[in-house]
Amino acid sequence: MKLLILFRTAITALRVNILRSFLTMLGIIIGVSAVIIMVAMGAGAQQQVDNQIKSLGGNVFFVMGSFRSSGGARTAQVVRINEDDAGLIERQVPGVEAAAPYLSSNGQVIYGNLNWSTGINGIDNRSFQVRDWEIADGREFTQQEIQSGAKVAIIGERVHKELFGISNPIGQTMRVKNFNVTVVGVLAEKGQDARGEDQDDVIFLPIKTVRNKITGVDSTNPKSVRFIQVSAYDGEDMDYIEEQMRELLRQRMRVPANADDPFRIRNVSEMIATRAETMQVFNTLLAWVASVSLVVGGIGIMNIMLVSVTERTREIGLRMAVGATPIDILRQFLIESIVLCGAGGGIGVLIAYLFVFLGNNYGIGAGGVIDTQVVFLSLGFSALIGVFFGYYPALKASQLEPIDALRYE
Amino acid sequence: MPKPLIEVRDAKKVYQMGEEKVWALKGVSLSIEQGEFVAIMGSSGSGKSTMMNLLGCLDVASEGNISLDGVDVSQLNKSELAAIRNRRIGFVFQQFNLLPRTSALDNVCLPLLYSDVPENEWPQRAEKCLQQVGLGTRMDHHPSQLSGGQQQRVAIARALVNQPLMILADEPTGALDTQTGMDVMALFGELHAEGKTIILVTHEPEIAEFAHRTLTFRDGELVADERNASPRIAQRSSV
Incomplete structure (x- = not known):
């Protein structure tokens, strides 16, 4: 099957219900941008700490009287x-x-x-x-x-x-x-x-x-x-x-x-590092919470895909009548779900970049350091969510009997 | 003697309705030759729709054999049936079943999506079929911009695009007024004259009059198989 046409078909189908598609994507958008921003903030804090330790001159003690x-x-x-x-x-x-x-x-x-x-x-x-x-x-x-x-x-x-x-x-x-x-x-x-x-x-x-x-x-x-x-x-x-x-x-x-x-010795790098660790734990926690919202977004996708399959039962029947195999139908709806999640992930990444850019340059919100690895990871993860939560509705579509689907009102 | 295009031997179809078994077809045998124009008649519940579903490979018989162009389709799985539908059968439905918000050209291309035809030949083939049904100038129109008759003609072009062995039309004039219905029947007449096998499912005797042979179903059985010595010929109104 022609992958490009499948993608085009998916985009056309999603554009028909543009508002609904966008609202469905919102869960993924928020999830992906939140994960990236949280990780970026954590990395930014870590980098700040590293810089501070470096500017102190590496492994430094303060020794003072008491x-x-x-x-x-x-x-x-x-x-x-x-x-x-x-x-x-x-x-x-x-x-x-x-x-x-x-x-x-x-x-x-x-x-x-x-x-x-x-x-x-x-x-x-x-x-x-x-x-x-x-x-x-x-x-x-x-x-x-x-x-x-x-x-x-x-x-x-x-x-x-x-x-x-x-x-x-x-x-x-x-x-x-x-x-x-x-x-x-x-x-x-x-x-x-x-x-x-x-x-x-x-x-x-x-x-x-x-x-x-x-x-x-x-x-x-x-x-x-x-x-x-x-x-x-x-x-x-x-x-x-x-x-x-x-x-x-x-x-x-x-x-x-x-x-x-009668004196005090302070290991400065260690003090900063301890503080950084606490911050890191907090940020990791937030990133986890954000990824939970990604999963919730995925469930939203599944919900809408199920509605979409029901709504388009006749279309599925027609496609089967003119020669679509169950695999073809499965693939069509799976790609639709992946496109939905992928687009949501893409928008999420853009929002994360914008947020961090504003934070770093204008002090609006929090700044940070975006790790490209995290960006690709969350994009891949959102596509995976598309596959995971899109699979069941797509399977349901592919298992329809052509005569029932054609007759569906 | 050449093998008939379609050969049905003692086909039975049973549906499970709750506790009860309902026999939609109670053992039907028939054969249809290449190039015939056949009408399948019957009231609702007569088994004509079931017969059409079996002939169209949309469903399989519970018992008996159906062979299409020498291939026994009773034993095929879903994907193999889909391939047969794609290459051998062109469907025309009562409600046209066109994809909304999709141009006439793209609608006609739909069966090609599931075929082996290389993509660069698609537009050319679809355009040819649209010209054949007289819609050469409306290829970019969406279904909502076309009249009912025009929509049905797009559907017929879609049925032709994979050069099938037969065209299976289920109440093709059911949703049209008389004049546009005549136009569609004229188009079937032309296709038949070109040598296409056409199977028409209808409950209207005046539509069946256009066919050269009428198969009448009642209560799941084939009760009459008549040759029509002087079929009606529809004239296409000037479009």
């Missing part, structure tokens, strides 16, 4: 970790790539008649290594600048834009709080972090500069820092490294065996 507890009771005394802890972690814990001490503050930065309030971080060059952050323009700090606490700065892209516009900031002098610094480098753009904060809205100074000029020196712990960022080599066992760091710091701080850690 309250010292004595005999189960916490005291108000905050333990400050310091630069030496960073050095120790980097040298003694296997698998650690770099440990970068941080002193952070914020304040106003002024250049010319422009001012901008931003994060001011004191670091040494290891910080760039930990966070996989490249210098786009200029250079890192020299060892001499770090040791002497020189008045030099490396600025983030946002600060660059806000204060310097398109002009080259390298070698320019800007004012940080109450002292002048010379810009020696500009960082590559990094985007938002896990909490949606702009990571490029920052300037970096040598850690000693920040300590001397902004935060002040803690006389009991002169090398204290706000936190240490630790990066591990790819593929290392993060839990093992965390345990090693904990042991090392407890020993160094002489913490009794029964006391709590």
